Structure formats: C-alpha cells, structure tokens
Amino acid sequence: MYRVMIVEDDLNISELLSTHIEKYGYEVTIAEDFEDILSLFKKSKPHIVLMDVNLPMFDGYYWCRKIRQISTCPIIFISARLGEMDQVMAIESGADDYITKPFYYDVVKAKIKGQLRRAYGSYAPNAEERILEVEGLSLYPERLELCFNDECVTLTKKESILADLLLSKHPKAVSREMMLSKLWDDESFVEENTLNVNIARLRKKFEDLNIKNAVETVRGLGYRLNISWRE
Known part of the structure; x- marks a missing residue:
C-alpha cells in the first residue's frame, strides 16, 4: 500500500x-x-x-x-x-x-x-525501494536513512555506503580495502585515518539509535556488524 x-x-x-x-x-x-x-x-x-x-x-x-x-x-x-x-x-x-x-x-x-x-512502478528504474534488514535494523540506502525500533537517523552518503556493506555482508567482516574501494575511486590517495573518521561517525549514528558497539573492529581485516543488541 x-x-x-x-x-x-x-x-x-x-x-x-x-x-x-x-x-x-x-x-x-x-x-x-x-x-x-x-x-x-x-x-x-x-x-x-x-x-x-x-x-x-x-x-x-x-x-x-x-x-x-x-x-x-x-x-x-x-x-x-x-x-x-x-x-x-x-x-x-x-x-x-x-x-x-x-x-x-x-x-x-x-x-x-x-x-x-x-x-516506483512500471516507469521507474527500480520498481521497489531497496531495504536492507538485519535483526530489526533497517537501512534505506536511497533515503540515506537508518532505522531501529521506530527511530530513524539520517546518514551521509559515505555513512550509508559503509552501513550498506556491513549489513549486506553480515555476519562476515568487511575488509578495509573493500570499504575504501567503495568510498573512493582511487584509495591509494586516501589517508589511513580517513576511513577511521567515517567509521567513528557511523558508530555515532548507531548510538543515536541506542545501539552501542554496533561496528566491531576485526584486527588485521576490517569491520563487522555486531548484533549484540538482540541479546
């Protein structure tokens, strides 16, 4: 409807x-x-x-x-x-x-x-809005919106890309290299700290939804979505 x-x-x-x-x-x-x-x-x-x-x-x-x-x-x-x-x-x-x-x-x-x-219909490039859902968490990439328990926060484009990777790859970890390649055309010109800053901002958006420790660091690889909120 x-x-x-x-x-x-x-x-x-x-x-x-x-x-x-x-x-x-x-x-x-x-x-x-x-x-x-x-x-x-x-x-x-x-x-x-x-x-x-x-x-x-x-x-x-x-x-x-x-x-x-x-x-x-x-x-x-x-x-x-x-x-x-x-x-x-x-x-x-x-x-x-x-x-x-x-x-x-x-x-x-x-x-x-x-x-x-x-x-959304017969003339639309994509008939349905894309939604990623994991354990009650919903990401609307086209809207740049992340929702949980009837609360929503607005994401930046880069935050949405990172959230998209984490939800779509769950329960697997996402490598830093993959994140960088999705965020920037040429990751060789990106400072190492730039990804850290964007991850920190995304973590803050999860905290705004009362979800703590949602983005888990996997040493030597990258990051993984932590669904400990369901426990």
Missing part, C-alpha cells in the same frame, strides 16, 4: 483530500505539527507528499528543500498561488509537479498515480 503525506494547514482541505485519496487504497498521513515537518516525514515514510506553499512557521518551499536532502520521494505542490514564479520556485526547490487551487480531485488522483508510477 502506497503512503501519502498531506502537508496543508487548512484542515478541511486536508480531510477532504484524505477521504478522497483513501478511497483508492492509499494510506494517508496528515501533518499537524508545522514546526517539524521533516520529523513526520521520517516517521511516516511516505511514498509521495502533497505540499501547500503557505504554511505556518516555514513555507512549503523550505520543507521541500529539507525533504530533498534525504529523499527523492515525489512531491506535488497544491497551492492557491497562481503566479509563474511560484511554480518556478516549487520546481527549483525540488518539487515534481504543481497543482493550483481550486482543483479537481480526479486530477489530484491522476497526478499522484502518475508520480508513483514514475518513482
């Missing part, structure tokens, strides 16, 4: 949209706390976002840019702003489409269906 997140401060519009969209089998989350849309996005993990421009605190362009830092999830703006520059700003902020109010529900439904098809 595809998940839709609605970010609209007019509750009547949000509820009407939600009611119509749910008829077609979508799961809908409506934003209520407009101070931290990004946290709701991380928690609900939507496949697509419907975003208004005029919002309390920060506008839709701001939240669109924030989401784009961690996800390629389709974003459709639905706004009463009719100006050309408003639509240009939406696209430049990372939006995939722009619908003006008042709108027809069938048009919204068709736009949602089209974006989902491009992102």
Whole structure:
C-alpha cells in the first residue's frame, strides 16, 4: 500500500483530500505539527507528499528543500498561488509537479498515480525501494536513512555506503580495502585515518539509535556488524 503525506494547514482541505485519496487504497498521513515537518516525514515514510506553499512557521518551499536532502520521494505542490514564479520556485526547490487551487480531485488522483508510477512502478528504474534488514535494523540506502525500533537517523552518503556493506555482508567482516574501494575511486590517495573518521561517525549514528558497539573492529581485516543488541 502506497503512503501519502498531506502537508496543508487548512484542515478541511486536508480531510477532504484524505477521504478522497483513501478511497483508492492509499494510506494517508496528515501533518499537524508545522514546526517539524521533516520529523513526520521520517516517521511516516511516505511514498509521495502533497505540499501547500503557505504554511505556518516555514513555507512549503523550505520543507521541500529539507525533504530533498534525504529523499527523492515525489512531491506535488497544491497551492492557491497562481503566479509563474511560484511554480518556478516549487520546481527549483525540488518539487515534481504543481497543482493550483481550486482543483479537481480526479486530477489530484491522476497526478499522484502518475508520480508513483514514475518513482516506483512500471516507469521507474527500480520498481521497489531497496531495504536492507538485519535483526530489526533497517537501512534505506536511497533515503540515506537508518532505522531501529521506530527511530530513524539520517546518514551521509559515505555513512550509508559503509552501513550498506556491513549489513549486506553480515555476519562476515568487511575488509578495509573493500570499504575504501567503495568510498573512493582511487584509495591509494586516501589517508589511513580517513576511513577511521567515517567509521567513528557511523558508530555515532548507531548510538543515536541506542545501539552501542554496533561496528566491531576485526584486527588485521576490517569491520563487522555486531548484533549484540538482540541479546
């Protein structure tokens, strides 16, 4: 079931949209706390976002840019702003489409269906989002997100690559050479301490999820995912 997140401060519009969209089998989350849309996005993990421009605190362009830092999830703006520059700003902020109010529900439904098809369906390069799971730990490489016990942290690209190696190779150890080759095109020009720094940062992300000693050092070889949290 595809998940839709609605970010609209007019509750009547949000509820009407939600009611119509749910008829077609979508799961809908409506934003209520407009101070931290990004946290709701991380928690609900939507496949697509419907975003208004005029919002309390920060506008839709701001939240669109924030989401784009961690996800390629389709974003459709639905706004009463009719100006050309408003639509240009939406696209430049990372939006995939722009619908003006008042709108027809069938048009919204068709736009949602089209974006989902491009992102995850028959027109997508990969129909399904890649997820790596080990003992309750989930890595979303495309989203740069690591989750455990309903909590998620955002990773950098290099942290995500390292986490990907550790989870995909588990229970085997991953050599330093393999990690370096995945992180950099030519590891001969990388200082020895550079990998250590990135490993330390990844360990900190695990600690943010209340997982200690998740990355185990294997002397003379490299690193291994330690799943002692299940004990």
